[in-house]
Amino acid sequence: CRIRNYKFNVVMTNTTKLCKSKQIVTVNGRFPGPTIVAREDDIVTVKVVNHVKYNVSIHWHGVRQLRTGWADGPAYITQCPIQPGGIYVYNFTLTGQRGTLWWHAHVLWLRATVHGAIVILPKLRVPYPFPKPNKEVVVVLGEWWKSDTEAVINQAQKLGQAPNVSDAHTINGNPGPIASCLANGGFKLHVDQGKTYMLRIVNAALNEELFFRIADHKLKVVEVDALYVKPFTTDTILIAPGQTTNAIVTATQKAGKYLVAVAPFMDAPIAVDNFTATASLHYSGTVTSTVTKLVAPPPQNSTPVANTFINSLRSLNSATYPAKVPLTVDHSLFFTIGLGINPCKTCVNGSRVVADINNITFVMPTTALLQAHYFNISGVFTDDFPSKPLMPYNYTGTQPTNFATNKGTKLYRLPYNSTVQLVLQDTGMIAPESHPIHLHGFNFFVVGRGIGNFNPNKDPKNFNLVDPVERNTVGVPTGGWTAIRFRADNPGVWFMHCHLEVHTTWGLKMAFVVDNGKGPNESVIPPPSDLPKC
Ligand code: C2O
Structure with a gap:
């Protein structure tokens, strides 16, 4: 394996499109930004230097970051952002991963112009299938x-x-x-x-x-x-x-x-x-x-x-690339996702439209959650995210009126190596809509999908546990549901959110905290010395 070193200068760049010029934030003056090229199992380091007036952080979307959550990138989840003038070196290993992924800024909407591809080639002499x-x-x-x-x-x-x-x-x-x-x-x-x-x-x-x-x-x-x-x-x-x-x-x-x-x-x-x-x-x-x-x-x-x-x-599910679908489930979770109107006295960030998971609109903390978890800092988050909606209703039928969301920085705690089945149910609050849900730190198997309300007695019988597609971002259909399974084999704090940026902004996000295991390679590594401070 090799070490691949990159330098990302985050700069303002004058750009003309649609016959109009404006200043945009870019990496190294390019839109889209530079492609990172590496091979499976390589180590990648990216020195990010922030030359702009905005806070910056970069996420390596789909890179599993096994035990290296400090390099995952979402601002206030795994790190404090890199402040203007600041520098942070992301250092991670592409353990067992190959294919196309991408990187993007993970603070506010900066990813509109700060993004690029990651190409991970197979190991030398290993062919494509x-x-x-x-x-x-x-x-x-x-x-x-x-x-x-x-x-x-x-x-x-x-x-x-x-x-x-x-x-x-x-x-x-x-x-x-x-x-x-x-x-x-x-x-x-x-x-x-x-x-x-x-x-x-x-x-x-x-x-x-x-x-x-x-x-x-x-x-x-x-x-x-x-x-x-x-x-x-x-x-x-x-x-x-x-x-x-x-x-x-x-x-x-x-x-x-x-x-x-x-x-x-x-x-x-x-x-x-x-x-x-x-x-x-x-x-x-x-x-x-x-x-x-x-x-x-x-x-x-x-x-x-x-x-x-x-x-x-x-999934290809071949002898070389088997689909390792968890066949037993330790945590069976049911999350409703949707939009809602918050009565304005309790507006989150001054918003009127809000979005939620299990009726909780996620509030961004001011200390990074991974730091709070690693150093046991209390008062930053609670780990009482509900495993199912507090009040069941007809999710895709007539919606309850005056259904204000709660807010909080709530996480769901998973023991190391436990298995999770998560049913994501779209709701019709305001309007049903397809939501591409992304989970950091894991790939998951999409074992089922349907329209209407998920039926826990009937639908699991039709789950595909043999060769379901495995991915890191899945669309939950408009007015329907999607079921995923994964193994919590990566200790740390892992963000999950809608990848429609406007819905993330409105609060359609939460995080899992996965505890360390007992084995020698089952703990979050210590944070790097240049980890940005809030
Ligand atoms: Cu591609 Cu949390 O994002």
């Missing part, structure tokens, strides 16, 4: 606002209003040509007929699940969230914020240009945003060709297209 593609390409999908990100946050956070809908989506930083602004042609991928290309797709958008399509080309999905899946072929990929997908495209077509289209999936009866971003495949020798094959993304509310994609996902 599929034919090696001729070329690999990182494709980062983002979201762009003409106004300052601060104005966008304020609308959601201070005013408690619905999010300001973005002005464009981007593919590797470029929205593609748009009628109102003579931009360049968008991201181009040059291909040779007959060759294969593995796209490492990252959804770094703040608030949108996205459909991805290429004109006249099929996509063979081989991996999601850095875990191999049984390969399957599709016209359309669905990817939620936080998720990554590796798909192989074979250049089967003739001379010409083939458009790539990216547009939102949203089947909730709320926000509309139908902006399509485009990029293109250019077959070699035909760059000047005027023939462009167009492609239309699925309509925004295409639930069947989304379901077909999701239902195709299975």
Whole structure:
């Protein structure tokens, strides 16, 4: 194994998009930021130097951080943020992980412009479990606002209003040509007929699940969230914020240009945003060709297209890569997730719209939770997060009125190596909506999914405990539920939240505290000496 050293200078960068220039926060002046490349089991160090006036922290989304929670990154969860002028070296090992992950700022909405890909190649001489593609390409999908990100946050956070809908989506930083602004042609991928290309797709958008399509080309999905899946072929990929997908495209077509289209999936009866971003495949020798094959993304509310994609996902579950689904359950948890209106006397952070898990709107602490846990500092959090809703109701039917949320910094405590089954139930408070839920520190198996209210007597009989897809971020369907299982084999404090940034801002988040085990390698390592202070 090797040590891979990176330096991230967090700086202000003048950027022009949609015919408008503004200053944005970037790493090393780039949007998207630099790609980290390493191999399985390598050690990665990233020296982050904060040259901007904002607090900064970086999360390595999907990196398990076995016992190294100090390097996980979410501000006030595992570390205090790096203050202006501050430096922090993230140091972690990619133990047993390979595939595409990504990194992003994890404080307020800074991740809008502070993000990039992590490419973890297999160990030397270890092949992919599929034919090696001729070329690999990182494709980062983002979201762009003409106004300052601060104005966008304020609308959601201070005013408690619905999010300001973005002005464009981007593919590797470029929205593609748009009628109102003579931009360049968008991201181009040059291909040779007959060759294969593995796209490492990252959804770094703040608030949108996205459909991805290429004109006249099929996509063979081989991996999601850095875990191999049984390969399957599709016209359309669905990817939620936080998720990554590796798909192989074979250049089967003739001379010409083939458009790539990216547009939102949203089947909730709320926000509309139908902006399509485009990029293109250019077959070699035909760059000047005027023939462009167009492609239309699925309509925004295409639930069947989304379901077909999701239902195709299975763990590879081969002899080399077995699916180690926990077959017994020590902790059976049932969490409702949703939005709510808080009667304004008890507004959280001045918000009117709030979001909650089991009716608890999470309040960010001012001391990092991992420090409070490690050093036994009392008064920072409580570990009484409820294992089920305090008051059951018809989650997807008529909602109770005047259902104000409670607030608190509550965690759920898990003994080392215990197994967890967690059913995430969407609710119709305000409106049902799909929520991509991300768990830090673990991968989990998605053992079940359904529409309506979860039925504890019936639904578990249909769980897939053989080859369920394993991932770190999963969509809970609009007006439905998703069941996941994982083993709490990573001591520390691990954040879980909706990866729609606006919902996290409103409080759709909680954390697990996993106690140390008794064995020699079952405890959180001591904090590094340069860990930022609050
Ligand atoms: Cu990708 Cu807690 O985030």
